[in-house]
Amino acid sequence: MTGADTPQGPLSGLVVLDLSRMLAGPYLTMVLADLGAEVVKVEPPFGDMIRDQGPYAPEDELKAYGGYFQSINRNKQGIVVDLTKPEGADVIRRLATRADILVENYRPGVMEKAGLSYEQLAKANPRLVYTAVRGFGDPRTGVSPIQDWPSFDIVAQAMGGLLGVTGSKGGEPVKTGPGLGDIIPALFAAIGTLAAVRERELTGRGKFVDVAMYDAVVAACERIVYQHSYTGGVPGPEGNTHPLLCPFGVFPAEDGHIALAAAPADHHWRLLCEAMGRTDLATDERYATNVRRCSRQAEVLGIVGEWTGRHTRAELTAILGGRVPFGPVNTADALFEDEHLRSRSMLQQVEQPGLDRAVTIAAGPIRFADGPAPAVRRAPMLGEHTETVLRGAGFTADEIAALRDTGAVTVAD
Known part of the structure; x- marks a missing residue:
């Protein structure tokens, strides 16, 4: 589809159209990008809602994006497309004909209203693997009475049972430090996506992949399910101990x-x-x-x-x-001083627009015996690669200019 700085890795050659935002979807596509897939991050004109959430270095006056956005959107190209405009939806349709994978985490029905459902896109590109990460799943794989509810990390942690067993023994539930209500679904979705890509190698056809955040957290909390089934007990917060292991x-x-x-x-x-x-x-x-x-x-x-x-x-x-x-x-x-992490290249320095120094983010943990240490490219500026990606997808200069005039796309200056 693209561009410059073609990624290297076992997923090189796979093109991912990333329409997701916040943490779960972008974390999934980050994993794919780290493994060499070419990920095109599609943002609305105002950007992903986490782009301006910080944290920022004190001397950063540009504030193009903070550490949250940088960490999980590294190794991606960034384009701006306004899906509320018919011309913007047409751009996504055209890009999807060249993509291997599309990822989104809107609520059910949003993509359908834009004319971008899996079924519509698969007509033009039967090989497309379409992955959705939603709070409570998609009707295609099982209708839920709360399917339309919005969800964030804390909600998935709470409903999936994670908060119920986290915290001081006998005390109030406590959320985990990292956003595991997003990250666990993202990792399950990455596995499901690659499984669908593997099946496509055998059948020639892609498929719809669905991971509900609620479901994923329940799967990760499997111990409380069998504990209740076997004993009838209701596990609660356990502090830093384990009910089945000692010490x-x-x-x-x-x-x-x-x-x-x-x-x-x-x-x-x-x-x-x-x-x-x-x-x-x-x-x-x-x-x-x-x-x-x-x-x-x-x-x-x-x-x-x-x-x-x-x-x-x-x-x-x-x-x-x-x-x-x-x-x-x-x-x-202490992590910054740790010899193990240094030897494993787990803390990577990356360019930060607006700073004259590099910043450090956590690298992906997957290593291959015959491969180099992971290379990390900074996250994209808003609309930084719009023109490059569109040209790579066959859009002419006149078409890009017309799209800019309608506001359907934004090209960074």
């Missing part, structure tokens, strides 16, 4: 906290006992198995926490690192 959780250190998981493998419990100088516990039948330790959880956690609290995180790292599943509870500043 497994977060423990105090002199200078912060550490995470420790000496279960369910009982040999890890024995190694922890040796490290604590408590070999008596390793041979005590009351603590010999994970099931027995769970029945005495408060006692076991107290013993371990009393010991960890007498050591610094560095001391605990020296004692436990590499022996039992263990790690310090890191804050963002």
Whole structure:
């Protein structure tokens, strides 16, 4: 379709038309872009609603976009098309004939009203894989009584059961720090999209892929479903412990906290006992198995926490690192100093318009043994690649000028 800076990676050659906004859809297309797909991000004239949400560096007077937009829209080309205009919808129709994948996260019926439904686009391009990420799914795959409800991350976390088991034991529900109500559906949708692309290789036809945010969070919270089914109990907030594993959780250190998981493998419990100088516990039948330790959880956690609290995180790292599943509870500043992340190229520097310095964003975690470390290109300015993409799709200069005159597209100066 396109352009400059053709991505490299296992998905090179796939063209993705990204009509999504906020987090779930853009995160999905970010994953595809990181893997080499050519992603064309379509924004309305006022831009994706997260473009101006920050955060901004103090010295950034341009404010083209903040860190939120930069992080999940890297490696994409950006165009502006006004779908409320018939000419704008025609542009999308024409681009979709050349695309492999289209992604959107509007509520059901929005694309149909614009004349851009899967069925309409598939007539012109039967190979198109059309992926929708909505709060409560699409009627094509199962009609829901709340299908038309809007949804954001916090709603999906709440309804899907994640908030119900997150927080202090016996306390109020607490949302997770990252937007998992968006990110979990995005990852499921990426898998579904690539599965449809694989099937297309066999059949020659694309298909409609649907992931509901609510459904995806329920799938990720699978433990509470089987717990209730098997026992009739209703799991609640558990703090940093685990109802089926012990010791497994977060423990105090002199200078912060550490995470420790000496279960369910009982040999890890024995190694922890040796490290604590408590070999008596390793041979005590009351603590010999994970099931027995769970029945005495408060006692076991107290013993371990009393010991960890007498050591610094560095001391605990020296004692436990590499022996039992263990790690310090890191804050963002610690990530920037971490040798593992540096060796894995997990923090990538990228250009930020309006700054004379690079900024850092988290890279994708997928690595290939015979591939280079991931390369990251900055997110696009509003309408930065409109003309390039349209020309690559066969639009003439006169057609682009006419579209600009109607306001159907915006071309960056």
